[in-house]
Amino acid sequence: MSDNSSVVARLRKLISEGHYPPDERIAELQVAEELGVSRTPVRLAFRTLEQEGLLVRVKSRGFKVRHFTEQDIVCAIEVRSVLEGLAARRLAEQGISPQVLTALEQCLDDGQAVLANGHLNHDDVATWARVNSRFHGLIVRATQSDVIADALARNNHLPFASSDSLLVDSDHLEREYQKLVVAQQHHVLIVQALRGGEGSRAEMLMREHAYINIRYGRLFGLAYPLADVSR
Amino acid sequence: MSDNSSVVARLRKLISEGHYPPDERIAELQVAEELGVSRTPVRLAFRTLEQEGLLVRVKSRGFKVRHFTEQDIVCAIEVRSVLEGLAARRLAEQGISPQVLTALEQCLDDGQAVLANGHLNHDDVATWARVNSRFHGLIVRATQSDVIADALARNNHLPFASSDSLLVDSDHLEREYQKLVVAQQHHVLIVQALRGGEGSRAEMLMREHAYINIRYGRLFGLAYPLADVSR
DNA sequence: GGCGTGTACTTTGGATCCAATAAGAAAATA
DNA sequence: TATTTTCTTATTGGATCCAAAGTACACGCC
Structure with missing residues (x-):
C-alpha cells in the first residue's frame, strides 16, 4: 500500500467503473483528496494511465478520461486477436516444451470438468475464468517474448479487451453454456495445433477464438460507460 | 521546452544511443543533474518510459534500462507486422476513401520517382524515408481506430520496431536499392488490394512487407546497444 | 580469520511549496 | 446591452523537503 502502484490500480478500477466519467477532465488535486494521498503519486499514476490508454492528455491542461466507442472495443479485441495469434504461431513453430504442453492439457481437463454437468452455476463460471486465464497466459508466456507479452498486457488494460473479460450473462445461462x-x-483444437507444430493453424484458431464474445453477441450492455452507445 | 515531454524525448534518445547502458540501473538524481532539471520531471518521465518498454522496474529500487536481444527485435517487428496487417485488413474491408486512395497513390508516385535513377544517393534515401513513413501512417490513420494506432505507436517506441527504421547500409547501396x-x-500491391477491398490479401501483403529488413539481412549491427549480440 | 550485527549513506516515495498559465468572472467602455 | 479588457482564481509543472527503506561498509564478536 505504501507503493504508488496501488494508486494506479485503484484509479484503473475507478475509471472503468465509471466513477470518473469518460471525456471529462480529471483533476490531480481532486483525485488526490479522494484517494487520501498527495498530488505526487497521482501525477505519477496519470502518466502510467496515459500510456495505458485510459487517459488522454488535453492540449496543455492535464488529462481527461478516455472515452471508448463500440468500435474501439471491437478494435481492442482485434488487436488481442492478432497478438495472441502471433504468440500461438511462434509457439507452434519454435516447438512447445513438454512442461507447457502438460500444463495446457491440464487446462483442457479442468475446462472439461466445468462443462461436464451440462449446465453452469456461479462457481463453474469462476472456475472457468481461472482456467481460461491460465490457458491464455501459458501460451503467451511460453513464447518467452517479453515484447509480445507486453504488447498484449498493454492492450489488455483497455476495458474488455482482455481474454479475462468473460462477459457472462447470467440472464442467458443456457447460451453462455x-x-x-x-x-x-x-x-482443444489450439493445443492440437500447438502440439503438431502447425503454426498457421494455431494462429488462425487463436484469432478466431478471440472473437468469441463478438460472435456470441454479448459484447455490449457493458458496465463500462461507453461514450456514444445507446443500446 | 518548459514541458516535461521534452525530458521523455531526450531520455528516449539518450537511452537508444546507449548513453545509459542496457541492464544497468538508472538513478533519478543522476539523470536530473545531467539534464539540468529537478527529480520531479525525471520521475514522471521514468513512468512514461517504463510503459513504453524502455525501462523496467527493479524489485523495489527504481528502474533499470531494458536490454533487448535479437529475439526481442524480431518480435517487435512481428508485432508491428500483425498490427499493420490488421490495419490494412480493416481498411480494405471498411472501404477506402477517395482522398486516402489519392494520397496513397501519390506516395507510390513519389516512391517510384526516387527509384527512377536506377541507383541511390543520400537525398534519395531521405526522401524515401519520408514517403515510406507517410505511406504507413496514412494506412493506420485511415482505419480511424485510435486503439490500433496507439498499439502500433507504443510498439514503435521500441528501437528499430518502427517502419521508419530503414536501416540503410551505405556500404551496400546496391543491395539497399x-x-x-x-x-x-x-x-503497389498493397494499394491494389486496398482499392479492391481484398482484406485478407492486404493483410498478408502488409505482414510480409514488415519483414523486409529481416529478409534483407540488415537487421543487426545496430547502433542500439543490444545486450548479448556478438555479430 | 570468518561471520554477523549495527550504523551510516544512498536512493526512492510522498508531501509541500512556489511559479507559470489558462480559464473564468467581473468591470468598464463603446 | 454587448464586447473587450483586466483581475482573480483554479490547476498544472517544477523544485525542494522529509521520511522510509535498502545497501554497503565497518566494527566487533565468535
Missing part, C-alpha cells in the same frame, strides 16, 4: 462449450473446443 | 525496389512493389 454453449459459448463456453465452443471456447473449450477452441482450446 | 534492391530492397527499396521490393518495398515499392509491396506498396
Whole structure:
C-alpha cells in the first residue's frame, strides 16, 4: 500500500467503473483528496494511465478520461486477436516444451470438468475464468517474448479487451453454456495445433477464438460507460 | 521546452544511443543533474518510459534500462507486422476513401520517382524515408481506430520496431536499392488490394512487407546497444 | 580469520511549496 | 446591452523537503 502502484490500480478500477466519467477532465488535486494521498503519486499514476490508454492528455491542461466507442472495443479485441495469434504461431513453430504442453492439457481437463454437468452455476463460471486465464497466459508466456507479452498486457488494460473479460450473462445461462462449450473446443483444437507444430493453424484458431464474445453477441450492455452507445 | 515531454524525448534518445547502458540501473538524481532539471520531471518521465518498454522496474529500487536481444527485435517487428496487417485488413474491408486512395497513390508516385535513377544517393534515401513513413501512417490513420494506432505507436517506441527504421547500409547501396525496389512493389500491391477491398490479401501483403529488413539481412549491427549480440 | 550485527549513506516515495498559465468572472467602455 | 479588457482564481509543472527503506561498509564478536 505504501507503493504508488496501488494508486494506479485503484484509479484503473475507478475509471472503468465509471466513477470518473469518460471525456471529462480529471483533476490531480481532486483525485488526490479522494484517494487520501498527495498530488505526487497521482501525477505519477496519470502518466502510467496515459500510456495505458485510459487517459488522454488535453492540449496543455492535464488529462481527461478516455472515452471508448463500440468500435474501439471491437478494435481492442482485434488487436488481442492478432497478438495472441502471433504468440500461438511462434509457439507452434519454435516447438512447445513438454512442461507447457502438460500444463495446457491440464487446462483442457479442468475446462472439461466445468462443462461436464451440462449446465453452469456461479462457481463453474469462476472456475472457468481461472482456467481460461491460465490457458491464455501459458501460451503467451511460453513464447518467452517479453515484447509480445507486453504488447498484449498493454492492450489488455483497455476495458474488455482482455481474454479475462468473460462477459457472462447470467440472464442467458443456457447460451453462455454453449459459448463456453465452443471456447473449450477452441482450446482443444489450439493445443492440437500447438502440439503438431502447425503454426498457421494455431494462429488462425487463436484469432478466431478471440472473437468469441463478438460472435456470441454479448459484447455490449457493458458496465463500462461507453461514450456514444445507446443500446 | 518548459514541458516535461521534452525530458521523455531526450531520455528516449539518450537511452537508444546507449548513453545509459542496457541492464544497468538508472538513478533519478543522476539523470536530473545531467539534464539540468529537478527529480520531479525525471520521475514522471521514468513512468512514461517504463510503459513504453524502455525501462523496467527493479524489485523495489527504481528502474533499470531494458536490454533487448535479437529475439526481442524480431518480435517487435512481428508485432508491428500483425498490427499493420490488421490495419490494412480493416481498411480494405471498411472501404477506402477517395482522398486516402489519392494520397496513397501519390506516395507510390513519389516512391517510384526516387527509384527512377536506377541507383541511390543520400537525398534519395531521405526522401524515401519520408514517403515510406507517410505511406504507413496514412494506412493506420485511415482505419480511424485510435486503439490500433496507439498499439502500433507504443510498439514503435521500441528501437528499430518502427517502419521508419530503414536501416540503410551505405556500404551496400546496391543491395539497399534492391530492397527499396521490393518495398515499392509491396506498396503497389498493397494499394491494389486496398482499392479492391481484398482484406485478407492486404493483410498478408502488409505482414510480409514488415519483414523486409529481416529478409534483407540488415537487421543487426545496430547502433542500439543490444545486450548479448556478438555479430 | 570468518561471520554477523549495527550504523551510516544512498536512493526512492510522498508531501509541500512556489511559479507559470489558462480559464473564468467581473468591470468598464463603446 | 454587448464586447473587450483586466483581475482573480483554479490547476498544472517544477523544485525542494522529509521520511522510509535498502545497501554497503565497518566494527566487533565468535
